[in-house]
Amino acid sequence: MKAIVLLLDSVNRHYLSAYGASGIATPNLDRLAEKSAIFTNHWSGSLPCMPARRDMMTGRLGFLERNWGPIEPFDHTLPQILRDNGVFSHIATDHYHYFRVGGENYCQQFDTWDFIRGQELDSWVSRVSQPEKPEQIGKFMPQYALNRTQFHSEEDYSSPKTIQSALNWLEDNREEDNYLLWVEAFDPHEPFDLPDSELDDYEDDYEGPSYYWPEYGQVNVPDDALKHIRKRYAALLTMTDRSVGKLLDVMDRRGMWDDTLLIFTSDHGYLLGEHDFMAKNIMPAYNEIAHIPLMVHLPGSKHAGKRIDALTQNIDVFPTLLEHFGVDISCARNKLHGKSWLPLIRGEAAAIRDCALYGYFGKNVNVTDGEYTYFRASSQEDNSPINLYTAMPTTIGHYYGLNHIIDPSRIEIGPFLKWTDFPVYKIPGDNVQMKDQTQSFHVNSTFIREHLLFHNIDDYGQNHPIHDKEAEQRMLELLRKALEDHDSPDEQYLRLGLE
Structure with a gap:
């Protein structure tokens, strides 16, 4: 048995064609949707980034007890249980929060991991003298200003490199079975940084100061800048989708659709001017933030195209993967809050929770x-x-x-x-x-x-x-x-x- 979890950060459900969007190019996520069950009532749990990941790796909601933080020593995680039951796990990620204080013990749960450098405030490019702020609006972070000096073409950016790392892992393990590959790209999380040419398809005519990193809070930029940052988000989503396509191409070539479970979701969405707010965290968790995409491909493309309206959450990733690998849920030392999606997909259950x-x-x-x-x-x-x-x-x-x-x-x-x-x-x-x-x-x-x-x-x-x-x-x-x-x-x- 094989499984791939594809986690893209800050994906807005309402930007995807599978959920009724138009004008945003995500042809590869559309390809995945055609081969998957599409969940229409899928919700975040603990917010934002690291709390969401602890939910997924423990099958429990954590936000009632603590804020952003590490895997706790009493957490019995998904990779631990899989390892104890003969299933190998690997994570490829550029989500640098895993390697900051406050993000301890996540990647180390997996048998192996690969960390791609350069996102956001990752302490990567090292210079004693810090760069001065150029003419721009929004956030300016000197460390990222240094990191982005290494990004010259699409292939240099860390999320495309993350997908490529996962493809390299699949090539190295092409004859293997009984594994979970966790592919986690930071994009389209801010900063919405990408080659300028990526904006051509979105007819961006912005001529103001550089603006690629919104400040969290109420909208504080002119209308033309707001229009521009929405196009930057859309273009970054399209660029990320192109990398996703390379993963789907490998699945096509190797016939992996026949024997691999593939889960695509996000941790949360992102406000781009809705409710007069930018980003997340300080405002109510509106639908744009908490109502997120979920597509699940079953081996053999069974139930492809089925739309499922039952309430689901990301805490369900854990028990779904246990069931897929034939691991009894009783192996989890801690009570799980999540429920497997497989009975919903197979039509054996109409609901797994009432809220x-x-x-x-x-x-x-x-x-x-x-x-x-x-x-x-x-x-x-x-x-x-x-x-x-x-x-x-x-x-x-x-x-x-x-x-x-x-x-x-x-x-x-x-x-x-x-x-x-x-x-x-x-x-x-x-x-x-x-x-x-x-x-x-x-x-x-x-x-x-x-x-x-x-x-x-x-x-x-x-x-x-x-x-x-x-x-x-x-x-x-x-x-x-x-x-x-x-x-x-x-x-x-x-x-x-x-x-």
């Missing part, structure tokens, strides 16, 4: 039943009570150490989590630095202080909150049940006013 729960640690907790979506904000002005539980006190780019104004006397240690007896640090939420190094926002942002209810069918763009007490009460009950099912710490009920 999808998703969000960021310490922010709104969001729930959808497919028809309605409810954003539940903290009921407390100070966003309390909230605790961070971890056995590895690191987060994006730094440790929770003395240099980050933390009071050690307020930290407790003990078996505080409901689902594991492993002792963890219990750190009060107001005792940790909740900002990363590049984004000056706090978890208690003014943009996420309201409870919001939307009707997904009548208002998919979520532009018109509704006031329906009966529907809100029903979503509250779903939320309470979902918190219980996902082993939520008790203080979340208090924080959300659900006690």
Whole structure:
């Protein structure tokens, strides 16, 4: 048995032809869609990048317990279980967060890994003197300015090199069986950097200052720059799609469609001016961010073209792969929140959950039943009570150490989590630095202080909150049940006013 997971970061579902988009060239993802079951009601879980990956590798939602962080020592991961059952795993990635503080132990779960350098703030090109900011708008990051000096043609960029790394691995292992190949490209995540020629097909006529890296927050650029950055995103998605095509070509040549499961999804989407916001993280987790693509190809192209409306999430990657490889789910030491997609594809089940729960640690907790979506904000002005539980006190780019104004006397240690007896640090939420190094926002942002209810069918763009007490009460009950099912710490009920 063979399986490939193709994970592209920040793919907007509404930019893909398989989900009704037009004007965006993704011919190779279209090819994949023709050979796959297409899931129409697929949702993120923990947000953003690294929390989403921990979800996938553990089969559990983590955002109720902690923020961006590493694989914990008590996590029983998918690659571990596969290895114990005779299945080899390899990851090819340019997602540099795996190799920063706060991203420990992910790639090391796999039997082997290949890391392609140069994305975003990857400490790759080394110069003592830092470059000066040129005339441009948006973010300027000196390290990336150095990295991009090495990008001259499409083949030099790190995501195309990542796909090529995966192809090299397939060539080296062309006679092998019983493996999982995890192919993970950072693009089309920002910065939306690519050869200028890639913009030709999108008739870009922008003449303003250089703009390839949006700032997170409310839109703060002129209309022509906003139009330009949308075209840069689309062009980068098209360039990434071209690399995906090389992977599909290999599957064509070797007849791998007959014996390989292939999963394509993303971790989250990305706002490009919708709701007057750019990017993610500081605003509610609107559909553009949380409603993501999923295509699953079964060996032999069984059920190709089938559209599945059942609610699914990325925590389901784990049990789906276990079932594909014939590994009993009882091998997982920790209770899984995910459910296999295979019964849905085969028509043996109409649903695997009655709602999808998703969000960021310490922010709104969001729930959808497919028809309605409810954003539940903290009921407390100070966003309390909230605790961070971890056995590895690191987060994006730094440790929770003395240099980050933390009071050690307020930290407790003990078996505080409901689902594991492993002792963890219990750190009060107001005792940790909740900002990363590049984004000056706090978890208690003014943009996420309201409870919001939307009707997904009548208002998919979520532009018109509704006031329906009966529907809100029903979503509250779903939320309470979902918190219980996902082993939520008790203080979340208090924080959300659900006690």
